[in-house]
Amino acid sequence: MRPVLSAEAVPPGGGVLAADAAPNPWFDASYVVDNWNTIMGYLGEHVRLTVGAVLIGSAVALPLALLARRSRFLAGPVLALSTIVYTIPSLAMFAFVFPFTGLSATTVLIGLAAYSLVILVRNFLTGLQGVPDDVREAARGMGYSRLGLFWRIDLPLALPAFMAGLRIATVSTVALTTVGVLVGHGGLGQMIIGGFNANFYRAEIVTGALGCVLLALVADVLLAAVERLVTPWVRVGA
Amino acid sequence: MNGFGDAVVYLNDPLNWTRRSGILDLLGQHLAISGAAVLAALVVAVPVGIALGVTGREAGAVVVLANVSRAVPTLALLTVFAVTPIGFGPRATTIALAVFAVPPIVTNTYVGFRGVDADVREAARGMGMSRRQVVLRVDLPLALPMVMTGVRTAAVQVVATAALAALVAGGGLGRIVALGFGQQDDGQIIAGALLITGLALLTELLLVLVSWAVVPGPRRLPFAAPRRRPAIGPEPTAEGLPL
Numbered sequence A: 001m002r003p004v005l006s007a008e009a010v011p012p013g014g015g016v017l018a019a020d021a022a023p024n025p026w027f028d029a030s031y032v033v034d035n036w037n038t039i040m041g042y043l044g045e046h047v048r049l050t051v052g053a054v055l056i057g058s059a060v061a062l063p064l065a066l067l068a069r070r071s072r073f074l075a076g077p078v079l080a081l082s083t084i085v086y087t088i089p090s091l092a093m094f095a096f097v098f099p100f101t102g103l104s105a106t107t108v109l110i111g112l113a114a115y116s117l118v119i120l121v122r123n124f125l126t127g128l129q130g131v132p133d134d135v136r137e138a139a140r141g142m143g144y145s146r147l148g149l150f151w152r153i154d155l156p157l158a159l160p161a162f163m164a165g166l167r168i169a170t171v172s173t174v175a176l177t178t179v180g181v182l183v184g185h186g187g188l189g190q191m192i193i194g195g196f197n198a199n200f201y202r203a204e205i206v207t208g209a210l211g212c213v214l215l216a217l218v219a220d221v222l223l224a225a226v227e228r229l230v231t232p233w234v235r236v237g238a
Numbered sequence B: 001m002n003g004f005g006d007a008v009v010y011l012n013d014p015l016n017w018t019r020r021s022g023i024l025d026l027l028g029q030h031l032a033i034s035g036a037a038v039l040a041a042l043v044v045a046v047p048v049g050i051a052l053g054v055t056g057r058e059a060g061a062v063v064v065l066a067n068v069s070r071a072v073p074t075l076a077l078l079t080v081f082a083v084t085p086i087g088f089g090p091r092a093t094t095i096a097l098a099v100f101a102v103p104p105i106v107t108n109t110y111v112g113f114r115g116v117d118a119d120v121r122e123a124a125r126g127m128g129m130s131r132r133q134v135v136l137r138v139d140l141p142l143a144l145p146m147v148m149t150g151v152r153t154a155a156v157q158v159v160a161t162a163a164l165a166a167l168v169a170g171g172g173l174g175r176i177v178a179l180g181f182g183q184q185d186d187g188q189i190i191a192g193a194l195l196i197t198g199l200a201l202l203t204e205l206l207l208v209l210v211s212w213a214v215v216p217g218p219r220r221l222p223f224a225a226p227r228r229r230p231a232i233g234p235e236p237t238a239e240g241l242p243l
Helices: A029-034 A036-070 A072-087 A090-101 A105-129 A133-141 A146-183 A189-197 A202-230 A232-237 B004-012 B014-018 B023-055 B059-071 B074-082 B090-114 B118-126 B131-168 B174-182 B186-214
Strands: none
Touching: A029 A036, A029 A202, A036 A072, A036 A105, A036 A146, A036 A189, A036 A202, A072 A105, A072 B186, A090 A105, A090 A146, A090 B131, A090 B174, A090 B186, A105 A146, A133 A146, A146 A189, A146 A202, A146 B059, A146 B074, A146 B131, A146 B174, A189 A202, A189 B074, A189 B131, A202 A232, A202 B059, A202 B074, B004 B014, B004 B186, B014 B023, B023 B059, B023 B090, B023 B131, B023 B174, B023 B186, B059 B090, B074 B090, B074 B131, B090 B131, B118 B131, B131 B174, B131 B186, B174 B186
16 A cells, blocks of 8 residues: 655655646546446436426427417417527526526426427427328318327327427437536536536546437437337338 | 516616626627637538538538537537636637537538529529539529528527536626526526526527528518418519519
């Protein structure tokens, strides 16, 4: 065992090791191994926030899109409002929610759900409007109920657009979750800012950033696989 | 209520605007950083988008660029640039924001130039235009709406993201929000958020007006519905005679 503080510990050349001279690698495998549990904790929060936000967003976006399709007077305001909400910067969005829910993961969840809602409403509406009126007319003539019409006609035909929206919303939400660091619940974003505040510890910053990108790519690939699974008829023609 | 009243008080205090590192100073900083980033991105992205769009090659690369850029968190890029030898501060922020503004402009420019009708191009060549003239006088006017959409998306994104720079000591209006969190002052947090949102919305509005002004063809605001033609018989032709 080496002495922690002794004459031998002084590096050759003498004096104190300057902060700039200390090794500060861009990536350090031993950092990942040593902090595995911490990283997994942040990753878990990141995944929970993303999944929660996209689920809440979808649950609100679908009825809104259905309403907006039914009346043209509603479609305009819904789209205009979604443009405005999407223009709100993420920092401001979390700051607006903060006074109500405080420094909690709920603040981040509400902000993220609002953004994914906006993305999803547009894509859901595009998908629903893409269903030909003739097809719906024919289905109604064949005696489909309202629910049956949605479930058996609208949903399958609009599914590609729905899935495209879900993919975009999920990938954007993964990236946006990092801003939750503002209220202390940014998932992997905690590592990015944590490393910055820990005297620019690059290994931590890069691990957090890479984790976000990988998570987004994995989520995208998974959703693409789901899309293939649930739309088998798309492949037949190709 | 809940800090919104305090925000009004904060915004109503002239000293908060005019003091050093007050709202006006930070606003100037915010605009300078954003403006420089958008300009740098324009210089790089528009020629690349035009080159890719006119030749029509590398479509896959453009799609990949658009998708990957969505997956990279802005905060990560801001932080990574801040810990390079560039050092944290306005310069690192500007570079990171410029990098982020490139993909939307490239993608939209590509799509715009790609979408120009091949027949139109053919006709222009047949009329004796050089390649350069075709690009500048045929492709560009037709692609301009898409290009401007890209610029608007990029600019609004840059203005919004510049606020995040405050988390990594980068300056700009985000400072007010970050300081508010540091001082547990809800009013200041909301005031900062209101300022940032207002700036983003103004940028969007301004660029909608700019695209309306520069795009040739029938002038109409993007949000105003096209006027119905009066339903009195067919349109007269150039000779003034209905067909």
